[in-house]
Amino acid sequence: MDQAFEEVRAALHSVWNRRWLALAVAWGVCVVGWLVVALIPNSYESNARIFVELDDVLSEQLQIAGEGKQELVKVRQTLASAVNLEKVIRATRLGEDIRTQPEMQAAITKLTENIKVESTQDNLFEISATIGKGDLSDAANAQLAQQVTQKMIDIFREENVAGARGEVADTIVFLDEQLEERKQELEAAEQRRMAFEAENPELIGGTATVSTRLTNLRTEMRGVDADLAAAQSALAAISGQLASTPRTMIVPGQSGGARGALADARSQLAGMRARGLTDTHPDVQSQQRQIALLERQAASEGDGNYGSPNPAYTSLVSIRAERQANLQALQARKAALQSDITAMMAAQASEPAVAAEANRISRDYEVLKTKYDELLKNREEMRLRGDVQTERSALQFQVIDPPTLPSAPASPNRPLLLIGVLFAGLAAGAGTAFAMGRLRAGFNTAESLERALDLPVVGTISRSMTAARKTRERLRMKQFAGGIAALCGLCVVLLAIEFIQVGTIA
Structure with a gap:
């Protein structure tokens, strides 16, 4: 334990003897680190909450109550798809500088990481978008985040209302085409049946x-x-x-x-x-x-x-x-x-x-007649379902919280980074001073000299200073403390500037 204490005291003594090197390294690391932190663009997050209504009495009466849940699951899975994100990019400022398809793919990949669609409850969804472009101001980034979130809500509405109705209309058109084909086949079968029965009345019906x-x-x-x-x-x-x-x-x-x-x-x-x-x-x-x-x-x-x-x-x-x-x-x-x-x-x-x-x-x-009746029944059910979705959609939603205009950046946590750079600079300075002390051949204590030479040390000579040297040492101590205080003061000033900027972007 005493040996460990001696090692710590020797390390502190080595750093103290090279305190000016440590202070210079700390200043250099802090200035470079604060500059890097200042160049990191602020990212602003806009949030919106949507309440989705799944229960509909008329839809349950028509036995299509499950349609809303199925559509909701489908939209939630495909809302952040590449096609929808491309719509968002082209409808906002994110697509102003995009000219080629690789650039669009890169923008889509980046936007995918910055958009979240989460279900907080069974029918309550939260959409969030985080935007931080270095070529835009903080206010522009905040507005862009709000615009992206609003566009996601618009896509949600289109996918659930207009998209569902469009699918129903396409299905009805397809069923009409199939019914027309089955009708012609059924009429031909009826003609063959009537002709055969006219020739063989005793075998009517097979x-x-x-x-x-x-x-x-x-x-x-x-x-x-x-x-x-x-x-x-x-x-x-x-x-x-x-x-x-x-x-x-x-x-x-x-x-x-x-x-x-x-x-x-x-x-x-x-x-x-x-x-x-x-x-x-x-x-x-x-x-x-x-x-x-x-x-x-x-x-x-x-x-x-x-x-x-x-x-x-x-x-x-x-x-x-x-x-x-x-x-x-x-x-x-x-x-x-x-x-x-x-x-x-x-x-x-x-x-x-x-x-x-x-x-x-x-x-x-009989086979053609059964198929025709089945298609006719499906067509009428689909038409009724389309009428229900037109008059009263089985999936209705309400925007509980509209997209917010963020007033504070979501990232980075600049105050924490500034303080972290300060401590990192001080640690880098102390580490540099300690490393330089270890590189030079010398002993800080008599005990370390005894252990190194395996010989007894008779005594040590204390350091003596004249009055002029003491005055000069006190002045240098004040200068060193001033350097440390200036470094901490600069960190405080940067923190104050950051809080002032954050309060004025809205």
Whole structure:
């Protein structure tokens, strides 16, 4: 520790002995450094904040709410593109001295480093531009920074409003062209389909449609068969009732005689047949012989006894006639369906090439029709979207803070640089003095001499000065302090000038 302290004291002594060299080097470094700092042009930063509105009730109703966010992301990614920055350069003083394309590329590269587009919140954006041209005054640089920021806002507006509407208009024009082409193709397909159907009416719609129709006919045939069976059953039932119902009724008070017995015998015979007894059954044969006997007796009686017409019998005859007509209609419908089914099956089996052509024509027509309907729907949706963006854009924004006119430079931090140059000059002077002391062969203390020679030092001789020399040393000390004070004072003056200039540029 003592050795380190001795080294520090020796270094300070070496610098102090060469303090005038250190002061000269410090002055030289400070003057050159302050001159370099003075030549650095001031850069001025202009800022603006934009609030972007993404929510739109009408757009959400039309299911295009995501358009605003997509457009916002696209604009944020391309706002600082080379194309947009070239627009900014040509619209401001940045492009006054640019004549060639390499110069424009260099200007774009430099401007890219000086422009920032940041999202501070979900829908709040900050645009900043920093400008510092050495051939312009501070006031001109501040105004140019404001102009560049304003131009960036204008590009933002164009990209979101005019650009989006232009894209919608171009899309509608493209869809109209596609619709016209699809319309012509669809009309040609319709003509081919109509011509084929005129020649082959049984294959209208292709084999898929024919198969569907054949299936429908068979389903209908099954229904007709069921209805026909029900109609036959109903006719048999009404016939049985009619057979068991007498045509006439015996008037009360008149003699029944053979005619009454004959009516009863016939009723019994009808009941037997209704039970399913055939003519070979003994009971039926016996009843038939009795009826024949009664018929001869009734014929011999003459017109002495007779009955009135039976209303029930007349009603049953009408019902039977109706059911017979229904049965005949169902049979005719079944014959027609069977004929249609046979014709379709024969057409499919005999003309496979024609059936394949019917399939192809029908398929092509359906594909073109589906595509045409889809394009028509897209065109109407795009047109409605364009109307919405014209009347009320899904992406609306508001300039919260307009581009500011900076009153103080954003860079460089000249006061800090001036003070830094001062300390750098003092450090350079002290370092130079210390280096010169190390280059000269000498020892500042007795201890360093002992360590170097490895011999004991008997003693040291103190420095003695006369009165005149002391006076001269005090004068030189004052001059050295004056030099240091002048250097610091010059730094203070430069700082004051800088603050005065900064306060007067606006």
